[in-house]
Amino acid sequence: MPSYTPPVRDMKFLLHEVLDIAQYGDLPKFSEAPRDLADAIMDEAAKFAEGVLQPLNQVGDQKGCIRNDDGSVTTPPGFKDAFDQFTENGWPLLGAEPEFGGQGLPGILGIAVSEMMSTANTAFAMYPGLTRGAVEAILAGGTDEQKQKYLPKMTSCEWGGTMNLTEPHCGTDLGLLKTKAVPQADGSYKITGQKIFISSGEHDLTDNIIHMVIARIEGAPAGTKGISLFIVPKIMVGDDGALGERNGVSCGSIEHKMGIHGNSTCTMNFDDATGFLIGEENKGLRLMFVMMNAARLGTGMQGLCQSEASYQNAVTYAKERIQGRSLTGPKNPDGPADPIIVHPDVRRMLLEHKSVTEGCRAFLYWTALHGDLEDLSPDEKVREKAGDYMALLTPVIKAYLTDRGYHNATNAQQVYGGHGYIEEWGMSQFVRDARIGMIYEGANGVQALDLVGRKLAMHGGRPIMTFIGELDTFIAENDGNDDLKPFIDGLRTSRERLNTAVTWLMENSLSNFDNAGAGSHDFLHLFALTALSYMWAKMAKVALDKKDEEPFYTAKLKTGAFFLSHVLPQSATHLARVEAGAQNLMAMEASEF
């Protein structure tokens, strides 16, 4: 049976030592979360994640969700009880808005808590996760009346929320959608159509579910310019907030997925369902992206979660499994064999896993901090930079963390040998659960295209130039630090490769957009490796100062050294592939594939 111990020490290291969030103590939200409170919250979240959610993770995979004959959906055994504890303990309220009952704590603290919940049980954490996405859309576009009607119950997760975008024939290209909305005399709309892949679409965890649905109002323009967003409650809500009639929306089936079986991914049928326009007519896609952008950071986090969960179990197994002897002589001479952690190739997999996971956690938290600063800083320049970074980094976080989550989980499974392939051991689930992160919330290829096609050129290239400038400043500031030199050298190498790639794309994409598309995947990975080099340099700087205080810091430095020698070299290949351009990709006729 797999286990999970939340890495609270690493989280506190990031929040307090690397990012030093105390420096923002006079900002709203941060002022509500002094260090002792933040630590207490993380400690409690760790207990809940480990004690309540993790034991249900494998149950969720094995039992899955069941659609009953009446269209209702039963979640896996134990999920309802755990969800009740989750809401009663107030976990959904942590980062939420005080005016709707939330606690209003900083987003970065919410990320740490979410990471623990989602690592313990991703399928479970998706129910409140999707609800939060729907809350964001209503916050961004809803009328005061809509906010008052829905947000208090959704903020507390008494009601659930969903996002209904995909249809059988369209996902990425939502302009093709067919679901239609017919205006009614009372100002509402009748929604008709079918949506697929709807996470948490129907379930027994909450009294009501508020579906956010995109549809085309009759007569609206074709394509993406005719898409509107609607609130479609599962059960109608009276002006007094009381639940009324059942609306015309139902779960047609539960998808048979490779993983995340504990989450009910549904085909949803809308049959003259009553919907309420949110935001302006035909401007629905913009609101949808508010939701999506928040969800993309969360999806990136899921990659980190599967990476962390699978790492912990692989390390335990590698220390316990006795098999073969060290190449340099027995390390467990009194036993029949050595633990497999003595083998260099097992260590290669574990250290790649560890160094990338810890780098990704730093990258995610650092990015999330910019999300807080964008909202809260009184300094316009800070807000501008933070906004630039959120735009620039979100696709990188989403795609790189999920790519690596899957790759790392696969390596962790490999450490188990044959047992890794057997479901009872739990490693297969980590791989299967990790797989979806690369696909949903915009497939990773779409993220890469967003990065090179939109984000690089945004504001005349200001975000990427600001980012490279920040690296230069850090390099200059730490150039005399001999102990830090390997990390600064690594960062300098990364920075040069990134800059070369940016220049190449700028010079070659305008004449041929396919050059941007062709290099997008590799550019995104090169960018991420550069960001991780920066994170490792920042972490190493703190760890060097404290390396005699606690073994945690020496482990951090050794892990970072492995990152430099074994992970960073990958960026050379990514650069070569960016510079190879589109020619050999586009030369093939479709018939020649």
Added chain:
Amino acid sequence: MPSYTPPVRDMKFLLHEVLDIAQYGDLPKFSEAPRDLADAIMDEAAKFAEGVLQPLNQVGDQKGCIRNDDGSVTTPPGFKDAFDQFTENGWPLLGAEPEFGGQGLPGILGIAVSEMMSTANTAFAMYPGLTRGAVEAILAGGTDEQKQKYLPKMTSCEWGGTMNLTEPHCGTDLGLLKTKAVPQADGSYKITGQKIFISSGEHDLTDNIIHMVIARIEGAPAGTKGISLFIVPKIMVGDDGALGERNGVSCGSIEHKMGIHGNSTCTMNFDDATGFLIGEENKGLRLMFVMMNAARLGTGMQGLCQSEASYQNAVTYAKERIQGRSLTGPKNPDGPADPIIVHPDVRRMLLEHKSVTEGCRAFLYWTALHGDLEDLSPDEKVREKAGDYMALLTPVIKAYLTDRGYHNATNAQQVYGGHGYIEEWGMSQFVRDARIGMIYEGANGVQALDLVGRKLAMHGGRPIMTFIGELDTFIAENDGNDDLKPFIDGLRTSRERLNTAVTWLMENSLSNFDNAGAGSHDFLHLFALTALSYMWAKMAKVALDKKDEEPFYTAKLKTGAFFLSHVLPQSATHLARVEAGAQNLMAMEASEF
């Protein structure tokens, strides 16, 4: 529903044009397989694979194997009928020994046929595949009496065969095994113990199953020096060949696996089962390796198979799925969107997939040809070189082809977007089925260690030096060929990197064996990329000569060009990681992970 059309054109290209097997027409076996017969066999195999086996692939995954209360196992619906056709058509006999009823055709032709069967339905093809492994062990170590008793029925697959190695506490390190064999007065042994992960361990396809079981004879030395191999029939066989009593071996359970559900992977219980020693006492491991080595090429082939199957479906989907517009303007202006094959990033995935798959097929067939030459050539030097190559290349084929099979299947699944995650579309099965290849028959880390730890140093380095010498000869012979220049340049780069890595390992491994272990995975991939560069140069040479004859050749050249620009650069990263050595891997204390 996924489909499969065997790539017979590519197979004929390799056999007749690239490898020119007609040049061996005066060797035994080859003389029995003139081109028209070989082609007819491949055409028929393609029909059987596509028409009979492929339609059962998804059924096998979804229904799996069922263990009944009496310990018998029922294979998925349709498997028994297909197996009867498979044996009635004589497919198992193709490469088998004429003295036991086989047709005695060349191994390379057998590989082509096996590839089709296994691509159509890997779980199905494992039943005859394991039987063949057992046949090889009896051929290598059995007495004449044992051969006469078992081989005719096993060659035809009237009876099945299995390999019983792994126990719950040992897989890679078989020296730890506990299954015991107690000598009996009549010369037989009583075998008692439990084996796990036994592919095709029990099923309803054949009248009998001949288990090859390793065990320790009472009083034998500890470790690998006390392991003997036994024949343990499921049903005892009389001297007249008639089936007798049921033996004391039974299926305790079927493993719950991530994939290959159509194959019954069993826990096997031996309870005073009657077994017959094969080969010498305590020399069982050597015989087991005969079986294993054959199986390792077959396992590598499975990686190729999942790669081919998933590629074909991804291409079909990419041509049919209409979503978004080309970056350079609509390519399907009359439709609502363009097929996704217009997108460079989709092409990146498909071309990486295609160029690696075709390169791996050439690498596998070229290696298999050396297997034939090792057996059949009258020239001692040719046999020596072929034997060297089989030893050197087998771990590379096993590990690289399965690593890439999984990676490629994952990319193919990615092309499907959300549909890739839904089981009905079949892409998840390719990934899940591909995953086991990296684990079984010696995990890929064990293959890498075999390569650097044993095969490089073998015969004073003769195999690797012969290989590099062959590359040098090819480069020298083709140096003036302007059309071929990019391929020769790519090969030269690969050759230099390989040689640098070999030199580094030679200089740094003797002083510290961990340096060999630390670089083993990357060295293996670097080696494979060099082999693929050679294969692509050989294929391009043929295709250049014929490029005006058939679109097949221009597609081949374009695919090869992509390999050079986008796949080959990976070897630089692998070299850097080899040269990084063991220091940063071994510095970590176990407690620091």
